[in-house]
Amino acid sequence: MAENDWWKKSVVYQVYPRSYQDSNGDGIGDLPGLTSRLPYIKDLGADVIWLNPIYKSPDKDNGYDISDYRNIQPAYGTMDDFDNLLQEAHVLGLKIMMDLVVNHTSDQNKWFQESKKSKDNRYRDYYVWRDPVDGHAPNNWGSYFNGSTWKFDETTGQYYLHLFAEGQPDLNWENPQVRDEVWNVMKFWLDKGVDGFRMDVINLISKPTGLPDGQKAPDGKYADVGKVVADGPRLNEFLQEMNQKVLSKYDVMTVGEMPDSTPDDAIKYTGLDSHELNMVFQFDHVGLAGNDDPRLGKWSDKKVNLVELKQSLSKWETELNGKGWNSLYWNNHDQPRTVSKFGNDDPKYRDKAAKMLGTTLHMMQGTPYVYEGEELGMTNVHYKKLSQYEDLESLNAYREFVDDEKIIDKDSMLKYLSARSRDNARTPMQWDNNKNAGFTSGKPWFELNPNYTEINARNQIENQSSVFAYYKKLIELRHNSDLIIYGDYELLDPEDEEVFTYKRRYNDETLLVISNFTDKELTRDYNQSAGKLLIGNYDDDRNMELRPYESKVYLFK
Known part of the structure; x- marks a missing residue:
C-alpha cells in the first residue's frame, strides 16, 4: 500500500466547536477549550480532528455562512489560539482537518457586499445573478432549507442564487477569479500546517448550463435542487484544478461532502488515479427516513428498515472496493444521534445499542468518523417545544409543513423534530455530572441534554465496560489490522x-x-x-x- 495513504488507516474525531468545551464562561465552546481536551481525544485513539467551521461568520447557519475565510470567529478565540491548538495537536500526534465551505459565502462577506452594489462591480461575477423571468424567480429550484433558491435584490433588480439560506449566496465557480480566491484560502491554512479539508457540499459547485428548471418535487411547488445541481458538468474539472494547483503540493487528507452522489460519481472524484479527492461523504444511509409521505423528506419518527440500511451501506462497500475509498459514519453535526436513530436510547438498552452500532461501522472498509459524544453513547435530546429548537432547517420545515402547507399537525411535527432535527447533535458535550455537564461555568448557548448526569465522560473514562472504553478497543483493533483496513x-x-x-x-x-x-x-x-x-x-x-x-x-x- 502507498505510504501516503495514512488517511486510510486513520480514525477521525469530529468536533463541533460551539458545543465542545467553553474556557471563558461565555457559554460558547472555543479553541482554548478544545485545546484543553486534546488529551481526551488522544486517549480515545483518534488520529485526526475534523473541526466544523471556526471562521468569522454572522452565524445564520452555525458558521457555514463565512464572512471572512482568514479570520477566527471571535467567540471561538483568536488566530493565536488556533495556532496554539494546531501546535499542541501536532505535539500529541493528532492532525487537524478544517471545514472548507466554498459553494457559498455569507451575505456579509466583502465579496458579496461589493457584488450587490452594481452590475458592473468587479465582484459582481463572483456570484450567480439573473434577471427575473416573467416577473418571478429565474427558475423553479427549491432551497435545501425550504422555499425558493432565489432572492430578489432591489438595488440592481436581479435575483441572486442561494441553494441554502438567503444569507448564503452561491459563489460562481465558472469565474476563474473565484477559483483563484479559493485556492489562496486553502493555501493560507495549509501553509499554517493544517492536515486536510472536509469540503462542504463540494459537488454542488458546478451548476448546470443555463440553470434550467428541474422536475417538481412531490409537493408540486419547487424542484428538488439536489437532483438538478449535484455533480454538475464541470465538477471533475474544478476538482482536478484544485488538486493540481493546491492539494498535490501537500500531504493532506480530503473528504468531499456530496449529497445525491452515487458510487459511480464518487469513483470519478476519489478514484485511486483520479487526482482529485481522497474520499466522499455520501448520504444514502442517513437519508433513509422511513416515512410514508414523500413530501416530508427526512422528517419521520420511524425506525429505519434494516434491510434497506444494509443494502445502502453494502452498495458503497462493494462498489468502491479497489476503485475508491469510503467514509464511514453514523452521525455528525447535521444528523440525529446514532443510538437514538439506528439503535435504542432507552436506558435499558442504550449501552449495548451504542456499542453494537460502533462495532457494525468500525469493522467496515473505509475511514471511520466519530462525532463528539458518540463515543459516550450520547442520545437525542427529545425536546417537547418548538421554542427549544434553534436549527434553521428544523424551524423552516415546521413552518412549511405545519403553518403553510398544513401537511401535518403540530404534535406530529414536534415528534419528527425530536427524532430527526440537527439540533439533537448540537447540544453541549457531556463531560461530567456537575452543573452544565462541565461544558461551561456560564449559561450554555444551547440547552443541555438532561441525561448528562448519567451519560458523561467522567463516568466512562475509568470504566472498562463503558461505551468509551469499547470505542477505544474498536479503534485499537483497526490500527493493528490490515484485514479491517483493507479487507x-x-x-x-x-x-x-x-x-x-x-x-x-x-x-x-x-x-x-x-x-x-x-x-x-x-x-x-x-x-x-x-x-x-x-x-x-x-x-x-x-x-x-x-x-x-x-x-x-x-x-x-
Whole structure:
C-alpha cells in the first residue's frame, strides 16, 4: 500500500466547536477549550480532528455562512489560539482537518457586499445573478432549507442564487477569479500546517448550463435542487484544478461532502488515479427516513428498515472496493444521534445499542468518523417545544409543513423534530455530572441534554465496560489490522430484517461481524464457534445466541 495513504488507516474525531468545551464562561465552546481536551481525544485513539467551521461568520447557519475565510470567529478565540491548538495537536500526534465551505459565502462577506452594489462591480461575477423571468424567480429550484433558491435584490433588480439560506449566496465557480480566491484560502491554512479539508457540499459547485428548471418535487411547488445541481458538468474539472494547483503540493487528507452522489460519481472524484479527492461523504444511509409521505423528506419518527440500511451501506462497500475509498459514519453535526436513530436510547438498552452500532461501522472498509459524544453513547435530546429548537432547517420545515402547507399537525411535527432535527447533535458535550455537564461555568448557548448526569465522560473514562472504553478497543483493533483496513466486504443474508451480518477478507484471514439490531433474543448460526472472538459487547459469548443489541466479531485464519 502507498505510504501516503495514512488517511486510510486513520480514525477521525469530529468536533463541533460551539458545543465542545467553553474556557471563558461565555457559554460558547472555543479553541482554548478544545485545546484543553486534546488529551481526551488522544486517549480515545483518534488520529485526526475534523473541526466544523471556526471562521468569522454572522452565524445564520452555525458558521457555514463565512464572512471572512482568514479570520477566527471571535467567540471561538483568536488566530493565536488556533495556532496554539494546531501546535499542541501536532505535539500529541493528532492532525487537524478544517471545514472548507466554498459553494457559498455569507451575505456579509466583502465579496458579496461589493457584488450587490452594481452590475458592473468587479465582484459582481463572483456570484450567480439573473434577471427575473416573467416577473418571478429565474427558475423553479427549491432551497435545501425550504422555499425558493432565489432572492430578489432591489438595488440592481436581479435575483441572486442561494441553494441554502438567503444569507448564503452561491459563489460562481465558472469565474476563474473565484477559483483563484479559493485556492489562496486553502493555501493560507495549509501553509499554517493544517492536515486536510472536509469540503462542504463540494459537488454542488458546478451548476448546470443555463440553470434550467428541474422536475417538481412531490409537493408540486419547487424542484428538488439536489437532483438538478449535484455533480454538475464541470465538477471533475474544478476538482482536478484544485488538486493540481493546491492539494498535490501537500500531504493532506480530503473528504468531499456530496449529497445525491452515487458510487459511480464518487469513483470519478476519489478514484485511486483520479487526482482529485481522497474520499466522499455520501448520504444514502442517513437519508433513509422511513416515512410514508414523500413530501416530508427526512422528517419521520420511524425506525429505519434494516434491510434497506444494509443494502445502502453494502452498495458503497462493494462498489468502491479497489476503485475508491469510503467514509464511514453514523452521525455528525447535521444528523440525529446514532443510538437514538439506528439503535435504542432507552436506558435499558442504550449501552449495548451504542456499542453494537460502533462495532457494525468500525469493522467496515473505509475511514471511520466519530462525532463528539458518540463515543459516550450520547442520545437525542427529545425536546417537547418548538421554542427549544434553534436549527434553521428544523424551524423552516415546521413552518412549511405545519403553518403553510398544513401537511401535518403540530404534535406530529414536534415528534419528527425530536427524532430527526440537527439540533439533537448540537447540544453541549457531556463531560461530567456537575452543573452544565462541565461544558461551561456560564449559561450554555444551547440547552443541555438532561441525561448528562448519567451519560458523561467522567463516568466512562475509568470504566472498562463503558461505551468509551469499547470505542477505544474498536479503534485499537483497526490500527493493528490490515484485514479491517483493507479487507474485501461481503454481506450475508441481505433480507434478514433483524440481524446485520457481513464478512471481511484479506490475504488468508476472514472477519465475521454479527449485529442484532433488535431488543429480542435471537439465534443465528454462522459457524462462529470455529473462529476466535475478537470483540463483543457482552461479557461472555453464547455462540449462536444473540441477546438484545448484541454485536460480535470473529477472526478466522
